[in-house]
Amino acid sequence: MRSADERALVLLDKLERERGLTFSEYAELIDAETEALRKEAAKRAVRLRKQIYGDQVFTRGLIEFTSYCKNDCHYCGLQRSNAEAERYRLSEEDILLCCKEGYRLGFRTFVLQGGEDPYFNDDRLVRIVRAIKAQHPDCAITLSIGERTHESYQRLFDAGAERYLLRHETADEAHYRKLHPAELSLRHRLDCLEDLKRIGYQVGCGFMVGSPGQTVETLAEDFHFIQEFKPAMCGIGPFIPQHATVFRDEKQGDLHQTLFLLSLLRILQPNLLLPATTALGTIHPLGREMGIQAGANVVMPNLSPVEVRKKYLLYDNKICTGDESAACRSCLNRRMESIGYRLTETRGDVKPLPSPSALE
Numbered sequence: 001m002r003s004a005d006e007r008a009l010v011l012l013d014k015l016e017r018e019r020g021l022t023f024s025e026y027a028e029l030i031d032a033e034t035e036a037l038r039k040e041a042a043k044r045a046v047r048l049r050k051q052i053y054g055d056q057v058f059t060r061g062l063i064e065f066t067s068y069c070k071n072d073c074h075y076c077g078l079q080r081s082n083a084e085a086e087r088y089r090l091s092e093e094d095i096l097l098c099c100k101e102g103y104r105l106g107f108r109t110f111v112l113q114g115g116e117d118p119y120f121n122d123d124r125l126v127r128i129v130r131a132i133k134a135q136h137p138d139c140a141i142t143l144s145i146g147e148r149t150h151e152s153y154q155r156l157f158d159a160g161a162e163r164y165l166l167r168h169e170t171a172d173e174a175h176y177r178k179l180h181p182a183e184l185s186l187r188h189r190l191d192c193l194e195d196l197k198r199i200g201y202q203v204g205c206g207f208m209v210g211s212p213g214q215t216v217e218t219l220a221e222d223f224h225f226i227q228e229f230k231p232a233m234c235g236i237g238p239f240i241p242q243h244a245t246v247f248r249d250e251k252q253g254d255l256h257q258t259l260f261l262l263s264l265l266r267i268l269q270p271n272l273l274l275p276a277t278t279a280l281g282t283i284h285p286l287g288r289e290m291g292i293q294a295g296a297n298v299v300m301p302n303l304s305p306v307e308v309r310k311k312y313l314l315y316d317n318k319i320c321t322g323d324e325s326a327a328c329r330s331c332l333n334r335r336m337e338s339i340g341y342r343l344t345e346t347r348g349d350v351k352p353l354p355s356p357s358a359l360e
Contacts, residue, residue: 005034005037007032008028008029008032008034008037011025011028012029012040012041015029015267016044016048017356018356019269019356020227021223022224023220023221026219026220027216029264030219030220030261030264031216033256033257035256038256038294041260041264041294042263042294045263045264045266045294046293046295048266048267049266049274049297051270051354052270052354053297053351055340055341055342056342056348057298057299057341057342057343057344058297058298058299058343058348059106059109059298059300059301059329059343059345060110060299060301060348061098061099061105061110061111061300061301061303062111062113062302063090063095063111063303064114064309064312065094065095065112065114065120066088066090066114066115066117066119067086067087067089067114067115067311068089068114068115068117068119069115069116069117070115070116070118071116071180071181072181073179073180073184074212074245074246074247075179075208075211075212075239075242075245075247075315076242076245077242077244077313077316078312079244079245082244082245084244085311085313086311087311089117089119090304092127092128098303098304098305099132099135099136099303100135101303102325103139105325106329106343106345107139107301107329107345108138108346108347108348109139109141109142109347109348110132110139111165111300112128113143113145113165114145115146116145117145122151122152122156125143125156126156126159129141129156130159132160133160138347139347140347140348140349141160141161141162142162142163142164142165142204143156143161143164143165144165146166147188148192150195153192153195153199154199157199157200161201162201163201163203163232163233164201164202164204165204165235166189166192166203166204166205167206167207167235168189168193168205168222168225169207170207170214170221171186171218171221171222171224171225172218172221174213175214175221178213190225193205197229202232202273202350203232203233204231204232204233204234204273205226205229205231205235206236207222208236208237208238209236209238209254209258209261210238210239210252210253210254210257210258212239212247212250223264223265223268226265227269230353232272232350233272233273233275233298233350234265234269234272234273235274235275236258236262236265236277237253237277237279237280238252238253238254238280238283239315240252240279240282240283240315240317241315242313242314243316253279255283255284255287255290258280259291259294262274262291265295266294267295270353270354271352273297273298273348274296274297275291275300276288276289276290276291276292276298276299277300278302278318281319281320282315282317288335289335289336289339292341298348299336299343301325301328301329301332302323302325302328306321306322306323306324309321309322310322329343
């Protein structure tokens with residue numbers, strides 16, 4: 001009879017060989033986490049990522065252009081009921097200046113991220129996307145602006161946006177209801193992801209690690225969903241409480257579990273664009289480096305004007321809110337070089353998924 005450690009390695013082998021597990025196998029593997037298993041998973045994840053992407057780490061210039069949000073998600077500092085939140089909106093001119101500075105610094109992807117702000121209707125956003133494309137035709141535009149209609153997504157795609165980040169947050173219905181107000185639904189969120197994929201976006205989903213109510217079983221649901229959906233990108237990071245939310249006293253997500261899950265995602269889908277998130281860097285001084293060493297290959301420095309960064313606080317103690325964009329990129333470059341990687345000045349598009357036989 002196999003020991004628990006031996007059984008976990010069998011499951012890790014199966015995940016790498018077949019790029020998928022059953023729901024119960026995911027739960028068993030995630031629950032089997034040990035330091036030795038984390039190291040083995042990270043070793044395999046890094047090998048797979050290097051075979052596809054080499055030692056490149058892709059950069060995305062993050063522009064947090066509005067802190068207004070119509071939603072009241074229970075974990076988010078931008079929730080509409082947060083009376084403490086300092087709200088702002090960047091003008092089109094502000095956004096274009098951020099892109100101009102980012103381009104000078106070597107960024108070739110811009111991520112427009114904001115709350116679900118009705119002020120930024122389709123007409124305004126289409127105009128902004130077209131203006132960025134006109135000034136920087138060799139750059140990719142990623143949007144992270146929540147749930148919209150199929151028609152809205154299509155208009156933005158036609159205007160020049162190529163990628164869209166929409167974290168599913170959890171693939172478990174009961175868990176979704178715990179994290180969100182009644183007017184939001186998991187079904188609608190998943191429908192939006194399907195719409196984006198059908199239109200032709202490179203689509204990103206993802207979830208928080210350690211969010212209130214999360215279990216091994218809910219994580220297994222997440223992995224099973226990602227296995228079936230096959231996103232181009234997947235963003236995961238530790239849950240960090242925000243003091244103005246109902247989850248203010250909840251436990252922070254675990255660093256080691258986040259790193260383990262990053263490795264499992266890379267093994268599941270070796271071509272993923274997988275960020276080492278700012279949240280990782282917030283809970284540990286070397287969190288982003290550790291994320292890269294666990295299999296991630298994307299970092300997202302902030303290009304937002306320094307004067308607004310402290311107002312875009314999804315969670316408490318967020319890092320890099322006072323850094324100039326140039327200093328932020330330079331710092332990250334040194335950090336990546338210290339662990340044997342290099343930041344690139346490319347769009348960093350997703351590469352096709354090789355056949356299992358093409359990977360050693």
